[in-house]
Amino acid sequence: MLTVALPKGELLKHSIRLLQSVGLDFSAFLESGNRQLQILDASGQAKGLLVRAQDVPVYVEYGQAQLGIVGYDVLREKRPQVAQLVDLQFGYCRMSVAVKASSPYKLPVDLPAHGRVASKYVNCAREYFQGLDLPIEIVPLYGSVELGPITGMSEAIVDLVSTGRTLKENGLVEIATLYESTARLIVHPLSYRVNIGGIHQLVEKIRDSVLTAV
Ligand SMILES: Nc1ncnc2c1ncn2[C@@H]1O[C@H](COP(=O)(O)OP(=O)(O)OP(=O)(O)O)[C@@H](O)[C@H]1O
Numbered sequence: 001m002l003t004v005a006l007p008k009g010e011l012l013k014h015s016i017r018l019l020q021s022v023g024l025d026f027s028a029f030l031e032s033g034n035r036q037l038q039i040l041d042a043s044g045q046a047k048g049l050l051v052r053a054q055d056v057p058v059y060v061e062y063g064q065a066q067l068g069i070v071g072y073d074v075l076r077e078k079r080p081q082v083a084q085l086v087d088l089q090f091g092y093c094r095m096s097v098a099v100k101a102s103s104p105y106k107l108p109v110d111l112p113a114h115g116r117v118a119s120k121y122v123n124c125a126r127e128y129f130q131g132l133d134l135p136i137e138i139v140p141l142y143g144s145v146e147l148g149p150i151t152g153m154s155e156a157i158v159d160l161v162s163t164g165r166t167l168k169e170n171g172l173v174e175i176a177t178l179y180e181s182t183a184r185l186i187v188h189p190l191s192y193r194v195n196i197g198g199i200h201q202l203v204e205k206i207r208d209s210v211l212t213a214v
Pocket residue numbers: 007008009010011052053054070071072073074091092093160161162163181182183
């Protein structure tokens with residue numbers, strides 16, 4: 001039986017809708033009051049694991065799930081040993097550098113050498129500033145990173161922007177985009193190579209469903 005790792009949070013509803021379109025029903029994960037982290041799909045064909053978005057590639061890399069749905073941002077940050085097979089076209093956001101609207105920094109290269117940048121995405125941030133040859137201290141945070149510049153702890157942040165509302169409501173502006181992100185279908189490479197549990201057919205169904213939805 002195939003196991004699918006599903007991300008809690010922002011991508012969950014859309015992921016469940018996509019899997020429903022190919023005959024796998026994990027909608028029980030959306031029922032309020034349901035605390036189960038592992039369920040069988042309604043037809044008994046597959047198992048679903050409900051995990052934190054950043055942990056989806058871990059389950060797939062270790063082969064406990066043969067398939068997973070995760071943001072491209074997480075794949076860029078963690079660089080797991082998984083195969084990225086389909087761009088699912090939902091969960092659009094971009095990884096951006098942002099500063100206080102009132103700050104003098106109009107571009108990342110304007111930031112002071114040895115200045116600080118707060119981020120949940122420390123590897124993406126480090127790689128980006130190294131590429132600019134700018135010695136920046138990355139301050140790792142787990143959330144609400146917008147508070148970095150607001151409190152004066154950092155000059156800038158590297159974070160996801162979707163609608164831009166969070167930045168606006170906190171007096172911040174984007175000054176650069178590192179990359180754009182959407183949800184991706186990832187698979188455990190060995191399981192895919194040996195077509196375990198008919199994984200090829202399921203991936204093709206998902207690919208078709210995405211193409212039809214666009
Ligand atoms: N505001 C957003 N709009 C659209 N997609 C987003 C947004 N924020 C994040 N995403 C996408 O959804 C994924 C999961 O984000 P979510 O906010 O649910 O979890 P998280 O904050 O990264 O994880 P956790 O809550 O476990 O710390 C992200 O990796 C990204 O691909």
